Amino acid sequence: MNKPLALIVDDEPDIRELLEITLNRMSIRTACAENIAQAKALLKQESCDLCLTDMKLPDGNGLELVDFIQTLSAPIPVAVITAHGNMESAILAMKKGAFDFVSKPFDLPGLRLLINNALKLSDAGTTKERRTRHTLLGESLIMQEIRAKIGKLARSQAPVYISGESGSGKELVAKLIHQQSSRSDHAFVAINCGAIPHDLMESEFFGHKKGSFTGAVSDKKGLFQAAEGGTLFLDEVADLPLSLQVKLLRAIQEKKIRPVGDQQEIPVDIRLLSATHRNLNDMVRDGSFRQDLYYRINVIDLHVPPLRERPGDIPALVEHILAKLTGANKQDRPVLSASALAALQKYHFPGNVRELENIMERALALYDGNNIESDDLNLPIDAHKAAKSPEYSPVLGSLEDHLEGIERKAITLVLEENEGDKTAAAKQLGLSFRSLRYRLKQLDMDH
Numbered sequence: 001m002n003k004p005l006a007l008i009v010d011d012e013p014d015i016r017e018l019l020e021i022t023l024n025r026m027s028i029r030t031a032c033a034e035n036i037a038q039a040k041a042l043l044k045q046e047s048c049d050l051c052l053t054d055m056k057l058p059d060g061n062g063l064e065l066v067d068f069i070q071t072l073s074a075p076i077p078v079a080v081i082t083a084h085g086n087m088e089s090a091i092l093a094m095k096k097g098a099f100d101f102v103s104k105p106f107d108l109p110g111l112r113l114l115i116n117n118a119l120k121l122s123d124a125g126t127t128k129e130r131r132t133r134h135t136l137l138g139e140s141l142i143m144q145e146i147r148a149k150i151g152k153l154a155r156s157q158a159p160v161y162i163s164g165e166s167g168s169g170k171e172l173v174a175k176l177i178h179q180q181s182s183r184s185d186h187a188f189v190a191i192n193c194g195a196i197p198h199d200l201m202e203s204e205f206f207g208h209k210k211g212s213f214t215g216a217v218s219d220k221k222g223l224f225q226a227a228e229g230g231t232l233f234l235d236e237v238a239d240l241p242l243s244l245q246v247k248l249l250r251a252i253q254e255k256k257i258r259p260v261g262d263q264q265e266i267p268v269d270i271r272l273l274s275a276t277h278r279n280l281n282d283m284v285r286d287g288s289f290r291q292d293l294y295y296r297i298n299v300i301d302l303h304v305p306p307l308r309e310r311p312g313d314i315p316a317l318v319e320h321i322l323a324k325l326t327g328a329n330k331q332d333r334p335v336l337s338a339s340a341l342a343a344l345q346k347y348h349f350p351g352n353v354r355e356l357e358n359i360m361e362r363a364l365a366l367y368d369g370n371n372i373e374s375d376d377l378n379l380p381i382d383a384h385k386a387a388k389s390p391e392y393s394p395v396l397g398s399l400e401d402h403l404e405g406i407e408r409k410a411i412t413l414v415l416e417e418n419e420g421d422k423t424a425a426a427k428q429l430g431l432s433f434r435s436l437r438y439r440l441k442q443l444d445m446d447h
């Protein structure tokens with residue numbers, strides 16, 4: 001088998017030499033260029049497998065080369081070399097399609113990891129299909145675009161921020177990015193940041209040393225280490241307390257963590273994906289989410305639209321859910337009547353695809369005969385529509401009372417729909433459990 005070929009672009013001879021030695025020791029051939037013009041010429045002549053480029057070059061900016069590589073008929077992975085601490089240019093390069101960055105002075109183990117990841121990317125394409133266990137269904141244009149974007153993002157190490165309502169498929173998207181990436185042989189670790197008690201968070205994330213606090217009876221690895229070589233998915237990232245936001249920022253920037261009670265930092269190689277159903281922009285504005293962290297986790301954003309905006313996806317989803325619930329035997333699988341499908345396509349789906357799964361599960365238990373009819377779906381009264389109150393008029397009372405009435409009505413409906421389960425109701429209402437409990441108390445509904 002041919003040894004892979006890496007193109008090194010840097011105007012400093014010392015750096016070129018250091019990179020050549022490191023790569024040659026990894027059995028990688030190297031070609032060197034001192035500037036953008038030479039690099040472009042080499043890329044046209046040789047069939048390179050990856051490119052490492054400095055940002056500041058005598059005849060322009062490394063970003064120009066990143067752009068150029070994206071226009072090739074078969075773009076190769078390109079990583080940029082940045083001055084230590086200059087995350088801005090690293091982020092810019094990743095937004096343009098660079099798959100990762102490495103800072104000077106080089107941390108050699110980190111550099112080797114980056115190169116190995118890049119080389120895996122070059123052959124990831126052939127094994128992609130086999131690796132994909134999950135499927136993101138839906139033939140709407142937007143879902144087709146999302147699938148294409150997932151394929152592209154899988155070839156990068158850039159942090160991706162996935163936004164969208166609860167139950168819309170954010171975690172599924174994250175799993176797919178991981179599975180189609182060069183990291184798919186390693187772990188995909190998903191963590192719901194809202195579910196970890198604040199005082200344990202640092203140790204859960206970064207691990208701890210024995211004896212570092214009461215209860216730390218032995219050394220423990222954290223989630224970053226569990227995800228080593230793979231992907232860490234921070235779900236509900238908006239729920240991270242500010243104290244941990246600072247530490248997370250450091251971990252992303254330095255690619256290193258420090259377990260609680262440890263003097264030493266440990267290098268980590270993870271890809272970070274994050275999601276929330278809340279509006280992080282608003283949270284940045286009101287000071288509850290750090291702007292610098294937002295900027296770093298949101299290098300690339302991907303929005304998953306709510307199900308109500310893509311009713312055309314419902315038939316495929318229903319078929320998939322029914323097949324999953326009824327197993328391989330097609331004979332046992334009921335058919336959804338046309339009127340039932342029409343009812344679903346009109347429904348608001350505050351809980352999105354997860355709610356559709358619940359509706360179908362209930363319908364399967366209730367239907368009678370061969371077809372699932374609209375009655376079997378037991379669609380909840382649409383809280384969205386029912387909560388619409390008459391136009392506001394000052395004669396009816398203050399605006400505050402009016403809004404309180406709407407809130408009361410919506411909460412009551414959703415609580416009824418979820419048989420009093422506050423956790424499920426909060427999720428459906430797009431609130432944290434704590435904020436639902438607070439509102440119930442404010443509205444004197446907490447008995």
Ligand SMILES: Nc1ncnc2c1ncn2[C@@H]1O[C@H](COP(=O)(O)OP(=O)(O)OP(=O)(O)O)[C@@H](O)[C@H]1O
Binds near residue numbers: 169170276277354427
């Ligand atoms: N396009 C889709 N095709 C197939 N299944 C889907 C699709 N979208 C969502 N699902 C399924 O719907 C369920 C909810 O999706 P998921 O957990 O990814 O949502 P989420 O946006 O991460 O929710 P939350 O914000 O509550 O964490 C999962 O069982 C998932 O497999």
